Amino acid sequence: MATDLTGASTELLQALIRAECVNDGTPDSGGEARNVDLLHAYLEGPGVELSTYESRPGRTSLVARLEGSDPAAPTVCLMGHTDVVPVNRDGWSRDPFGGELINGEVWGRGALDMLYQTATQAVAFRHLTQRGFRPKGTLIYFAVPDEEAGGTWGAKWMVDHHWDAIACDYLLTELAGVAMPSTDGTRKITVTVAEKGIAWRRLRVSGSPGHGSMPFGADNAIITAAEIVRRLSAHRPQAGLDDVWRATVEAYEFEPELTRRLLDPTEVYAALQALPDQGTATMLHACSHTTFSPNVVHGGVKSNVIPDVVELDVDIRTLPGVTGDEVDAALHDAIGDLADRVHIGRLIDDQSTASPLDNPMWHALAARARAAYPGASLLPQLEIGATDARFFRRRGTVAYGTGLFSADVTYEDMISRFHGNDERIDVESLRLTTDLWLGVVHDLLG
Numbered sequence: 001m002a003t004d005l006t007g008a009s010t011e012l013l014q015a016l017i018r019a020e021c022v023n024d025g026t027p028d029s030g031g032e033a034r035n036v037d038l039l040h041a042y043l044e045g046p047g048v049e050l051s052t053y054e055s056r057p058g059r060t061s062l063v064a065r066l067e068g069s070d071p072a073a074p075t076v077c078l079m080g081h082t083d084v085v086p087v088n089r090d091g092w093s094r095d096p097f098g099g100e101l102i103n104g105e106v107w108g109r110g111a112l113d114m115l116y117q118t119a120t121q122a123v124a125f126r127h128l129t130q131r132g133f134r135p136k137g138t139l140i141y142f143a144v145p146d147e148e149a150g151g152t153w154g155a156k157w158m159v160d161h162h163w164d165a166i167a168c169d170y171l172l173t174e175l176a177g178v179a180m181p182s183t184d185g186t187r188k189i190t191v192t193v194a195e196k197g198i199a200w201r202r203l204r205v206s207g208s209p210g211h212g213s214m215p216f217g218a219d220n221a222i223i224t225a226a227e228i229v230r231r232l233s234a235h236r237p238q239a240g241l242d243d244v245w246r247a248t249v250e251a252y253e254f255e256p257e258l259t260r261r262l263l264d265p266t267e268v269y270a271a272l273q274a275l276p277d278q279g280t281a282t283m284l285h286a287c288s289h290t291t292f293s294p295n296v297v298h299g300g301v302k303s304n305v306i307p308d309v310v311e312l313d314v315d316i317r318t319l320p321g322v323t324g325d326e327v328d329a330a331l332h333d334a335i336g337d338l339a340d341r342v343h344i345g346r347l348i349d350d351q352s353t354a355s356p357l358d359n360p361m362w363h364a365l366a367a368r369a370r371a372a373y374p375g376a377s378l379l380p381q382l383e384i385g386a387t388d389a390r391f392f393r394r395r396g397t398v399a400y401g402t403g404l405f406s407a408d409v410t411y412e413d414m415i416s417r418f419h420g421n422d423e424r425i426d427v428e429s430l431r432l433t434t435d436l437w438l439g440v441v442h443d444l445l446g
């Protein structure tokens, strides 16, 4: 049976890759209706209620529901996005939309992000319906467009306009599931439980215009802005060291003194600076701090005119619990006595989201991880970027990024292939992930 399902997952994944639903960020790209057609045909069957929703031409969502018998039982939603990011064909050793199966691996854009989940979730859902599974709580399969451009025409639109179709207590989606080895021989399975927020700010720095030939004593906005950038880069916001941070640090199995320093809010910054691997340090810094990165500057009009205004865009990524007002207060703090020279404009305020860890879904995921990898435990993670899970968490849903990779897929493999060249996934990971969905649905709804 497991072999049959793995074959089905492989074939469906290949078909989804070949449909080439590339989202380049423009509203009319994606064409996810092609993948929805495939999935609709695959899922049709007795007892299955299928609905499609079109936010824009070609940007279709598919919802499949298997209604539960007990209104008090929880509703579980398996959500996969159907779009993929563009490719640079020159960097690939295979056709990125060929969906080829080579030496036990399916190749193609979206193999990891996240069509393998979209495919295995559909295979698990169909398997359950064909077996006549009668869930206590409702099971939903949700194939969603436009994740790769922020969910405007996908998850956000569906949550805003058709919440009744997808409302759920638990949501399982991307991105995690790496089986990280521990020195004791067991595995730690990554689960995304929270995502950082986005708080983009435009700082408008003012000065006074004048002739560029007479700079003495001038009120030059570029010079003020340069000092503000320097202060922002020197700003050391307080680290946020919660349970997820502790779990992350412990998973690295550093020597005890380094672990201790990384868990101490007064020492964590210096400890990060002393880490030998820059990539690890950068990642761990982002996981433990609200970050401020001045990334765009516009100012000045002509070489002989002293500029009276500079605009400075700062990319700020917030930890769970940090509000927009706290971001502005932190900016004021960092800018200090130049604050009255600056107007802070809000470009985006998209607060961080987090889900709790002690609930039946968490325990079911842990049990299924142990079934696949004896002795395994779950490793909760904070996602630096954003996924569609955030829209659900804001509605009170417990949302996790999950999956289950084979031991052959390392953390580094996953990071480098995400949106990268030669994206691919091994068939064993398809088998493990299909089994994971079936297992947790059985535990929660059976």
Ligand SMILES: [Zn+2]
Pocket (backbone or CB within 6 Å): 081, 113, 114, 147, 174, 175
């Ligand atoms: Zn994704």
